[in-house]
Structure formats: structure tokens, C-alpha cells
Amino acid sequence: MTLLFELIAQGVQMLLVLALSPLLIGFVRKLKARLLRRKGPPIIQPWRDLIRLLRKEVVLAENASWLYRSAPYMIFAMTWVAASLVPTFATGLMFSWSADLIAIIALLGSARFFLALAGMDIGTSFGGIGSSREAMFGSLAEPATIMIVFTVSFVAGTTQLSEIAAYMVANLELRASVGMALVALLIVAVAENGRVPVDNPATHLELTMVHEAMALEYSGRYLALIELASALKLLLYISLIACVFFPVGLKSHDAGAEAMMTGLGAYVLKLAIGGGVLALFETSTAKMRVFRVPDFLGAGLMLGLLATLLVFVTRSL
Amino acid sequence: MPLYLALTCVSALLAVSVYAIVDRRNPNISRNVYRLCIALCGILFLAAVMPRGANLLSTTLPFGLPWIGMHFRIDVLSAFFLAVVDLGGVAASAYAIGYGAHEKEPMRILPFYPAFLAGMNAVVLADDAFTFLVAWELMSLASWALVLTHHHEAENRRAGFIYLLMASFGGFALLMAFGVLGGVGGDYAFASIRETTKEGWKSGLVLALALVGMGSKAGLAPLHIWLPLAHPAAPSHVSALMSGVMTKVAVYGFIRVVFDLLGPPAFWWSIEPMSFGAASALIGVLFATIQSDLKKLLAYSTIENIGIIFIALGLALAFKANGLALPAALAFTAALFHVFNHSLFKSLLFFGAGAVLSGSKERSIERLGGLIHSMPKTAFLFLGGCVAISALPPLNGFVSEWLVFQAILLSPSLPQWTVKLLVPAVGVALALSAALGAGCYIRAYGVAFLGRPRSDSARTATDPDRWSLGTMAVLLTLCFLAGLLPSLVIDTISPAARDFVGGRMPTQAELSWLSIAPVAESRSSYNGLLVFVFILFSAYTARWVIHKFGSARSRRAPAWDCGYIETSPATQYTGSSFAQPIRRTLGVMAFSVKERLDMPAPGEMRAARLTIDIKDRIFDYLYAPLTRAVETCASGLNILSLLTIQEYLALVFAALVFLLVLVAI
Numbered sequence: 001m002t003l004l005f006e007l008i009a010q011g012v013q014m015l016l017v018l019a020l021s022p023l024l025i026g027f028v029r030k031l032k033a034r035l036l037r038r039k040g041p042p043i044i045q046p047w048r049d050l051i052r053l054l055r056k057e058v059v060l061a062e063n064a065s066w067l068y069r070s071a072p073y074m075i076f077a078m079t080w081v082a083a084s085l086v087p088t089f090a091t092g093l094m095f096s097w098s099a100d101l102i103a104i105i106a107l108l109g110s111a112r113f114f115l116a117l118a119g120m121d122i123g124t125s126f127g128g129i130g131s132s133r134e135a136m137f138g139s140l141a142e143p144a145t146i147m148i149v150f151t152v153s154f155v156a157g158t159t160q161l162s163e164i165a166a167y168m169v170a171n172l173e174l175r176a177s178v179g180m181a182l183v184a185l186l187i188v189a190v191a192e193n194g195r196v197p198v199d200n201p202a203t204h205l206e207l208t209m210v211h212e213a214m215a216l217e218y219s220g221r222y223l224a225l226i227e228l229a230s231a232l233k234l235l236l237y238i239s240l241i242a243c244v245f246f247p248v249g250l251k252s253h254d255a256g257a258e259a260m261m262t263g264l265g266a267y268v269l270k271l272a273i274g275g276g277v278l279a280l281f282e283t284s285t286a287k288m289r290v291f292r293v294p295d296f297l298g299a300g301l302m303l304g305l306l307a308t309l310l311v312f313v314t315r316s317l
Numbered sequence: 318m319p320l321y322l323a324l325t326c327v328s329a330l331l332a333v334s335v336y337a338i339v340d341r342r343n344p345n346i347s348r349n350v351y352r353l354c355i356a357l358c359g360i361l362f363l364a365a366v367m368p369r370g371a372n373l374l375s376t377t378l379p380f381g382l383p384w385i386g387m388h389f390r391i392d393v394l395s396a397f398f399l400a401v402v403d404l405g406g407v408a409a410s411a412y413a414i415g416y417g418a419h420e421k422e423p424m425r426i427l428p429f430y431p432a433f434l435a436g437m438n439a440v441v442l443a444d445d446a447f448t449f450l451v452a453w454e455l456m457s458l459a460s461w462a463l464v465l466t467h468h469h470e471a472e473n474r475r476a477g478f479i480y481l482l483m484a485s486f487g488g489f490a491l492l493m494a495f496g497v498l499g500g501v502g503g504d505y506a507f508a509s510i511r512e513t514t515k516e517g518w519k520s521g522l523v524l525a526l527a528l529v530g531m532g533s534k535a536g537l538a539p540l541h542i543w544l545p546l547a548h549p550a551a552p553s554h555v556s557a558l559m560s561g562v563m564t565k566v567a568v569y570g571f572i573r574v575v576f577d578l579l580g581p582p583a584f585w586w587s588i589e590p591m592s593f594g595a596a597s598a599l600i601g602v603l604f605a606t607i608q609s610d611l612k613k614l615l616a617y618s619t620i621e622n623i624g625i626i627f628i629a630l631g632l633a634l635a636f637k638a639n640g641l642a643l644p645a646a647l648a649f650t651a652a653l654f655h656v657f658n659h660s661l662f663k664s665l666l667f668f669g670a671g672a673v674l675s676g677s678k679e680r681s682i683e684r685l686g687g688l689i690h691s692m693p694k695t696a697f698l699f700l701g702g703c704v705a706i707s708a709l710p711p712l713n714g715f716v717s718e719w720l721v722f723q724a725i726l727l728s729p730s731l732p733q734w735t736v737k738l739l740v741p742a743v744g745v746a747l748a749l750s751a752a753l754g755a756g757c758y759i760r761a762y763g764v765a766f767l768g769r770p771r772s773d774s775a776r777t778a779t780d781p782d783r784w785s786l787g788t789m790a791v792l793l794t795l796c797f798l799a800g801l802l803p804s805l806v807i808d809t810i811s812p813a814a815r816d817f818v819g820g821r822m823p824t825q826a827e828l829s830w831l832s833i834a835p836v837a838e839s840r841s842s843y844n845g846l847l848v849f850v851f852i853l854f855s856a857y858t859a860r861w862v863i864h865k866f867g868s869a870r871s872r873r874a875p876a877w878d879c880g881y882i883e884t885s886p887a888t889q890y891t892g893s894s895f896a897q898p899i900r901r902t903l904g905v906m907a908f909s910v911k912e913r914l915d916m917p918a919p920g921e922m923r924a925a926r927l928t929i930d931i932k933d934r935i936f937d938y939l940y941a942p943l944t945r946a947v948e949t950c951a952s953g954l955n956i957l958s959l960l961t962i963q964e965y966l967a968l969v970f971a972a973l974v975f976l977l978v979l980v981a982i
Binding site: 051054055056057058059060061062063064065066067073074076077078080081095097098099100102103106107109110112113116117119120121122123124125126127128129131132133135136138139140141142143146147150153154157158159160163216217220221224225290291294301305308309311312315 | 707719729742752759760763768769830840842844866872875886896898901
């Protein structure tokens with residue numbers, strides 16, 4: 001019975017992230033539109049777009065290879081698995097131990113790898129520009145993330161996300177190192193999801209785009225999968241920040257169904273706050289030049305390293 | 318029994334060398350030699366993995382130095398490395414049956430190839446300093462001869478010369494290291510070296526010498542300069558052996574000397590391997606990112622991976638010195654796991670590069686492109702190798718890097734501040750090199766295999782023969798298995814960790830669901846198999862749902878490219894344009910780049926020209942002054958060759974007096 005319950009909880013989490021991620025995108029878009037005094041499309045609009053795309057015929061470039069056709073499925077599957085391994089409403093779900101935080105980051109790295117390859121498959125210059133820039137951003141964002149992981153797991157003594165969250169719930173206190181790690185993670189999250197100062201998800205201005213450039217040739221169901229994967233990635237980062245730094249309301253897996261419902265409510269609230277902050281931030285900044293991005297990400301990396309060192313220092317004092 | 322079997326096979330390999338010379342007129346000689354090598358390496362591999370009744374086996378053979386003989390031994394460490402060497406040997410020989418058939422001058426390879434294999438095996442089996450050095454030099458010289466296979470090209474001759482210089486320098490350092498270890502009048506058998514106690518300065522000296530000697534063979538920065546020249550110069554199966562296997566023999570030598578012969582470590586021993594390892598990882602990957610020669614790129618990436626291995630070994634030393642057995646075992650296991658992994662995927666990638674080379678006659682990725690259409694099978698196998706080496710789950714490269722990260726995460730328990738502060742910095746270097754490595758292989762694969770062909774040779778390239786493809790497929794399968802079932806590999810390495818760092822990781826086979834947990838499941842765990850099954854399940858579910866409820870139709874049309882219809886494949890992103898952002902932002906750490914833009918004035922009709930000059934800082938600041946100093950000394954000493962007989966006699970007498978005085982003191 002408990003086994004069945006746990007299996008259901010894990011399944012619910014997988015479907016939950018899938019269902020919520022386009023809504024999150026829609027929510028951010030709506031909020032941004034409101035902040036700009038526009039009415040904006042309804043929150044459900046991204047789901048409508050996805051369903052429309054899924055029903056359309058795919059137009060493939062003449063020289064597209066099997067890699068180009070299988071990459072969307074792989075990117076989607078990897079991101080989905082990674083997103084459903086991050087605790088959302090409850091910790092310690094059935095398969096949460098199959099990958100720790102480092103493995104989750106690496107899964108996103110795998111998805112990036114295939115997306116960058118898919119961008120180069122047709123042999124257009126836009127695809128190449130996107131892949132090249134993505135490789136540069138990735139090579140700075142990933143080490144920064146690893147440094148954040150170091151900080152958090154030095155504090156909590158584990159890299160298991162559920163355990164980290166449990167530790168953070170049990171030891172609610174302010175730490176400078178964790179604060180720095182939070183700032184670093186925010187920087188990384190903005191860059192990894194291609195949000196405003198780094199990349200603009202709404203633009204198709206050719207010379208500035210990164211993520212859009214890689215997916216430029218995709219259409220129909222393939223495009224839908226890639227869009228869904230990037231929505232999942234945004235949700236993953238917000239859940240990650242919520243679960244590690246603001247674990248309020250996170251329930252343990254054996255807390256029972258009612259507790260899980262409150263956990264779910266807390267999670268949705270946290271997502272809304274995260275989306276709101278993102279929308280506010282995006283409307284108040286301008287996009288930066290591509291070659292300024294390494295400085296931005298470098299700041300994230302250095303903050304992460306400083307946070308790690310700070311943990312060492314404060315620990316032994 | 319395994320030891321005698323192994324020694325018989327090693328001598329048989331040497332006999333195959335002789336056979337290759339004797340039977341050189343035979344048209345089938347190439348195939349025969351490689352088949353014999355497969356058989357002998359296969360037996361050696363079995364000898365390595367077969368159960369050894371007692372844990373150690375040793376023997377003394379009555380040749381070599383008079384009254385001393387040659388000592389050989391198999392223990393858990395040499396058995397592990399024997400398995401790595403011979404797995405690589407079998408793979409390279411099987412690949413060479415197909416690949417070697419293209420060779421124009423087979424006699425430049427065949428006699429040296431079995432000797433090279435014999436040398437590597439003998440290094441691993443050696444149990445005294447003399448045997449070790451003889452085998453080491455056999456390995457160096459045989460591989461040097463193999464580097465010079467295509468000696469008609471000036472570049473290869475230069476590579477051979479630099480390799481020979483660095484190899485003799487490294488060999489010299491090792492000679493001195495063993496000299497210090499054995500001491501005056503000492504016995505050079507490893508057993509008696511192990512017994513003697515070493516003073517502090519001595520162990521420091523030996524450590525530095527071992528790092529120089531073994532590091533120069535393994536390609537540790539700044540002694541790596543020969544490696545990217547020599548490894549690509551050899552035929553591809555030999556490149557695979559040199560990069561995938563010979564560097565591992567050097568790692569073995571380092572472990573043997575530092576973890577075994579030198580006795581209990583002090584904490585500061587870890588500083589050198591860790592810092593040089595971190596430097597190698599970064600320098601290697603940055604240079605790999607800007608290479609356009611596929612084989613050179615792979616050679617630079619070997620330097621990166623050796624760096625990762627040395628980082629893990631340094632961590633193991635630090636933990637061992639502080640008596641932290643479990644973290645030491647974790648770091649040591651991570652190092653050996655990476656040794657195994659790298660030997661698999663680097664061989665696979667070099668075989669792939671060889672297939673590209675023989676299929677398209679083109680080495681530079683800038684003139685390739687679209688190989689996924691013309692060489693579909695190679696493209697698939699090479700992609701597998703790229704994913705594995707980029708440390709992406711669920712393949713094997715990720716598992717060993719994950720283990721290294723886990724070892725780094727245990728570093729707060731170290732008491733010394735130097736090491737404690739060094740470890741996070743090393744962690745940054747490791748994370749940077751892992752991420753850059755992925756970028757490097759996106760570039761290599763994307764430019765060479767994807768896109769549109771940039772030349773006719775890329776368009777008309779063909780897949781290689783069955784032997785080559787089969788070997789690559791087997792290696793890729795092994796990469797998959799090691800990634801999905803890492804617990805098997807970790808449990809195999811555990812006895813070596815127990816003997817060499819005094820601790821072992823918990824038995825992984827006892828964990829449920831075949832997952833791995835270095836310390837405890839509550840601390841960290843990873844399950845490659847489950848992750849892989851999850852990914853497959855999600856991908857296929859998505860596909861099923863979409864095809865059932867959405868649409869499964871597709872249509873081919875010209876590429877869109879934002880409306881620009883550009884037919885020339887030259888408009889694609891090239892390798893150098895792909896690397897440009899990384900070169901600009903991170904490149905300054907490793908090399909100095911000078912970009913010169915020659916822009917014609919308005920109205921002028923000539924083409925604009927951008928020249929990029931990339932220089933290795935290490936070469937400029939370390940080797941160039943060294944070369945100049947040697948040249949100055951040599952020309953200064955030239956007068957000595959023009960002395961009269963009286964002056965020569967006086968010189969000899971003075972030298973004699975000096976030495977006598979030295980002995981008297």
C-alpha cells in the first residue's frame with residue numbers, strides 16, 4: 001500500500017511539472033505584459049500553442065539527419081527526468097535517490113549537448129552561432145552551478161536534494177555563504193534559461209539570439225518538444241531555488257495525503273512568486289552584449305567559489 | 318600461474334616482432350601479426366582477470382643484471398592495469414586488421430607494434446627498478462619508432478625528435494628517482510625498497526622526480542608539449558594505444574612509486590599532483606577547443622583527462638596522509654575508474670578519427686562536415702564516444718567524474734589549511750574543464766559530422782571495414798555497460814584501493830537497484846541504469862503520445878535559415894568561428910592570441926584577411942629559454958673538442974681528483 005502510494009506520488013510529481021511548466025511561462029508572459037500596460041495573452045496560451053504545434057506537420061530541412069530528428073525527444077526526456085527529480089511538494093520520493101544534485105545538473109548538460117548538436121545539423125550559420133554561444137555560456141554556467149552545489153552540500157553534508165531540503169527545513173538560519181550561493185544560482189538560472197539580460201526569449205532579432213537560433217529550423221512536434229523542454233528547465237530552476245533556499249512548506253514523503261496537498265499549495269505559491277520576481281526583473285533590465293555575458297557569468301562563478309571558501313572558514317572557526 | 322602465463326605472452330609478443338622481420342615478404346604478414354597480437358593480448362587480459370590463488374605472485378628470472386636477475390610480480394594494482402593495457406591492445410590490434418591494410422609501408426609498423434605492447438605489459442609486471450626501467454625504455458623507443466612511421470613528412474620527424482627528447486628526459490628523471498629510492502649500495506628490488514625507511518627530503522625528491530618522469534610520459538602540463546605532436550603523428554591504432562593505454566602505464570608507474578614504494582605519505586605530497594593535474598586539465602581542454610586537426614584535438618583532450626586522474630590521485634594522497642581511509646579509497650577508486658573509462662573512450666575516438674582519415678583522407682575538421690550522411694555508422698559510434706568523454710550521464714565518463722566530485726566534497730574533513738583551500742580551487746578547475754570538454758566535443762562533432770560537406774572528400778567519404786566498425790561498437794558497448802553498471806567496476810577496483818590506500822568503498826553490489834553510493838545513500842547516490850531507463854521511457858512515451866494524438870507526418874523542404882537561401886557550404890559556422898567566443902573569454906589563461914585584420918581600403922578589390930596567431934605560453938616562457946640555454950652551453954663547450962692531448966689528460970686528472978675529493982667528503 002505504501003509502495004503504491006509512493007509510486008503514485010512520484011508519478012504525480014512527473015505529471016505535475018509537465019503540466020505546470022507551460023503555465024509558468026504563460027504566467028510570466030502575462031505578468032510582463034501587465035507590467036508594460038499591455039493586456040497580454042491568457043496564462044493557458046503556451047499550452048494552446050504547444051497543442052497546436054503537436055498537431056502540425058513537421059517540415060524538415062532536406063539534409064536533416066537522424067540525430068536532428070531524435071534530438072528533440074532526447075532533450076525533452078532528459079529535461080523532464082531532471083525536473084521530476086527535484087523535490088517540488090514533497091522530499092524523498094521513490095526515485096529521488098537515483099540521481100543527486102550533481103547528476104541533475106549533468107542531465108541538463110546532456111540536454112544542452114544534444115540541443116547544440118541539433119543546431120549544427122542543418123548547416124546554417126544561425127544554428128552554428130547559437131550552438132557556439134550556448135557552448136560558451138554553458139562552460140561558465142556549469143562550473144558556477146557546481147560551486148553552488150559544493151557550498152550547499154558542504155553545509156548540509158550531502159548532495160542528495162531531498163536530504164539537503166530536509167536539512168534546510170530543520171536548520172533555518174541565515175548564513176552568508178548560502179546567501180552568496182543563492183545570488184550565484186540566480187545568475188546561473190537567468191543565463192541557463194536564456195532570460196533577459198543574457199538572451200531574450202521573445203525576440204527573433206537575429207544577431208542576439210542564442211537558444212532560439214539553435215531551434216530555428218525546428219517545426220511542428222519537434223519545436224513543441226523543445227519549447228516544452230525549455231519551459232521545464234525554467235520550472236526546474238525555480239523549484240531548485242525554492243527547495244534549497246526556501247524549503248518552507250516542503251513535506252516529507254511519508255507525511256500523508258493531506259500534508260502533501262498543503263505542500264502542493266506552497267509549491268504553487270512559490271512558483272508564482274518566482275515567476276513574479278522574474279517578470280519584474282526582466283522588465284527592469286535591458287539585454288547585454290554577448291561578450292558581456294561571460295563577465296556576468298564569471299561573477300556567478302566567483303560568488304560560488306567565495307561561498308565555498310566561506311563555508312570552510314566559518315566551519316572551522 | 319597467471320604470472321608465468323603473462324610472462325610467456327610478453328616474450329611471445331617479442332617473438333612476434335622478430336617474426337614480422339623474418340617473414341616480411343609474406344603478403345599476409347600484416348594480418349598475421351595483428352591476429353597474433355589479438356590472441357596474445359587476449360590471453361594476457363585473461364591472465365589479469367583470472368583468480369589468483371594467493372593475492373600476490375612473484376618470480377625472479379635468471380637474466381638481466383648478473384646475480385640479481387629480473388623480478389616480476391602481479392598484485393591487484395598490476396592486474397588492474399594489465400587488464401586495461403591488454404583490453405586496449407586487443408581493441409587496437411583488431412582495429413588494425415582492417416585499418417592497417419591501407420598502410421603503404423607496413424614494415425615501419427609491424428616489428429615495433431608487438432614490441433610496444435610487450436614493453437607496456439612488462440612495465441606493469443616489473444618488480445625491480447632495473448626491469449622497470451628496461452621495460453619503460455622499450456615502451457618509449459618502440460613507440461618512438463611508431464611515431465616515425467610516416468617519416469616523410471617533416472612535421473612528423475619534428476614530433477619524433479621532440480618525443481625522443483622528452484622521453485629521454487623523463488627516463489633520466491626516473492633513473493634518478495629509483496637511484497634515490499634504492500640509495501647507495503641498496504637493493505633495487507621493489508620488495509627491499511619498500512622495506513627501507515626514507516627521510517623527508519628524500520621522499521620529497523623522489524616525489525618530484527617521479528612526477529617529472531611519469532608525468533612527462535602521461536602528458537602532465539607543463540611536460541605535455543610532445544604529446545599533441547607525437548600522438549597524432551602515429552597511425553590511428555597506435556595513437557589510440559599511446560593516448561588510451563601508454564599514458565595509463567605512466568599513471569601506473571606514478572601510483573607504484575608514490576603510493577607503494579615511498580611508504581606512508583605526508584599531506585604536502587598531494588599538493589603537486591593536484592595543482593599540476595588541475596593545470597593540465599585546463600590547459601588540455603582549452604587547447605583541444607581550438608584545434609582543427611581531429612587527432613590533435615583528441616591528443617589535447619588526453620592531457621585534460623590525465624589531469625583529472627592526477628587530481629583524484631592527489632586527493633587520495635591527501636586523505637591517506639591524514640588516515641581518512643574511506644575518502645582516500647573513494648578518490649583512488651575514482652582515479653582508477655577514470656583510467657579505465659579513458660582507455661575505452663579515447664581508443665574509440667581515435668579509431669573513429671582513423672576511420673574519418675581513411676574514409677575521407679582529410680584530417681582537418683574545417684574541410685569535413687556532413688559525415689553523418691556519408692559515414693553513418695562511424696558517425697553513430699563517434700557520437701557515443703563524444704558523449705562518454707564529455708562526462709554526460711548516463712555514460713561512463715560521468716560516473717568517474719561524479720566520484721571525483723564526491724571525493725572533493727569530503728575534503729572539509731582534512732585538517733591542513735593548504736590542502737583545504739587548494740581543493741575548492743581544484744574543484745573549479747575540474748568543473749570548468751568538464752564543461753569546456755563538452756563544448757569541445759560539441760564543436761568537434763558538430764563541425765566534422767554534422768552540417769553540409771565542405772569538400773568533395775567529405776561528401777564521398779565511406780564507412781570503414783567491418784573489423785574497424787566492430788571494434789568501435791564493442792568499445793562503445795563497454796562504455797555503456799560501465800556507465801549503467803558502475804557498481805561492478807567499483808567493486809573490481811576495491812581490492813586495489815584496500816591494498817594501496819588502506820580502505821575500501823562499501824561493497825556496491827549489495828545496494829539495491831544496482832545504484833552506487835560512495836559513502837552512504839543518504840549522502841549521495843547515483844543510479845545510471847535507472848536514469849537511462851527513465852530517459853528511454855519518457856522519450857518513448859512522448860513519441861507514442863505525440864504520434865497517437867498529435868501528428869506523425871513530416872515533409873522535406875529546403876532549409877529555412879531565416880529566409881536567407883545560401884547554397885554554399887562555406888557559409889556554415891567553421892570550427893574556428895565556433896571556438897572564437899571561448900578563445901576570447903577563457904583562452905587568455907593558456908595561450909596568447911594575436912589577431913591581425915588586414916582590411917582593404919574602400920574601393921580596393923582585394924579580399925580582407927584575418928590572421929590568428931596562437932602561441933603556447935608554456936612553450937614561450939619555459940621551453941624556448943631552456944633551448945637557448947642549452948644551445949649557449951653547447952656552443953660554449955665546443956672548445957673542449959679542440960684541445961691538445963696534454964690538455965685532455967689534465968682535464969681527466971682534474972676530474973679524477975674532484976671525484977676522489979667528493980667521495981672522501
